[in-house]
Amino acid sequence: MATPRQTKKKSLVMFLALLVAVIIVVVASVLVQKWWNDRPTKDPADVTVRAEVRPNGEKTDDPVTLDYGPYVVCEPGTTCPDNPVPALKVGENDVLHLEIPKEVYDHDWSLLMIYDDPAANQDQYFAANQTKKVDIPGSTDPVVKDSDERPKLVVVEINTLMVGLDDQGEETPYAVVWSLNTQGEQAVPDQPVKQEDSAQN
Incomplete structure (x- = not known):
């Protein structure tokens, strides 16, 4: 049977252990909060997508690649200037391979594929961490039934919402669009783009 002294000592040890556990939790919470407040926020305008042309769908030792930034970075509901659309020639038998940056694939995003026949246009939606790369023929x-003409890929757009900093240094959501002309001809739109309150064009 434990003596009163042993019981008191055991209670003290348990109290000290509980106190240490509480201190650890408090310190961890403070550190996590500090990291969250001080974490670097990447400017959405600096996030790039890598595009690679794969002839006949095959990866080559010397691929044609292009790293390109957003066509539009805009606070939802505002009208913003757009950037030139980069161009990368993708043949009808080629495959366009896109590597999606973590800043995009770690949350919901969408992919719009535009062809020279509007009836062939396609939308794809991806959940967070669903994929890091996409292959587009x-x-x-x-x-058209009984037609041998295959619609050719003309433009590819990636749409998502990202968090960036406004002019006051405060975090704010931005609608971000990466656009790529796959016909190899540089396109420079001259109309401002008005972003709705969503990530879609």
């Missing part, structure tokens, strides 16, 4: 199956 340079042409798709004919949309």
Whole structure:
């Protein structure tokens, strides 16, 4: 049977252990909060997508690649200037391979594929961490019955919402669009883009 002294000592040890546990939790919470407040916020305008052309769908030792930034970075509901659309020639038998940056794939995003036949246009939606890369054929199956003409890929757009800093240094959401002209001809739109309150164009 434990003596009163042993019981008191055991209670003191338990109290000290509990106190240490509480201190650890408090310190961890403070450190996590400090990290969250001080974490670097990457400017959405600096986030790039890597595009690679794969002839006949095959990866080559010397691929044609392009790293390109956003076409539009805009606070939802505002009208913003747009940037030139980069161009990368993708043949109808080629595959466009896109590597999606972590700043995009770690939350919901969408992909719009525009063809020279509007009936062939496609939208794809991806959940957070669903994929880090996408392969898009340079042409798709004919949309007209008994036709041999394959619609050719013209433009690819990635849409998402990101958090950036406003002019006052405060975090704010931005609608961000990466656009790529796959016909190899530089396109420079001259119309401002008005972003709705969503990530979609």
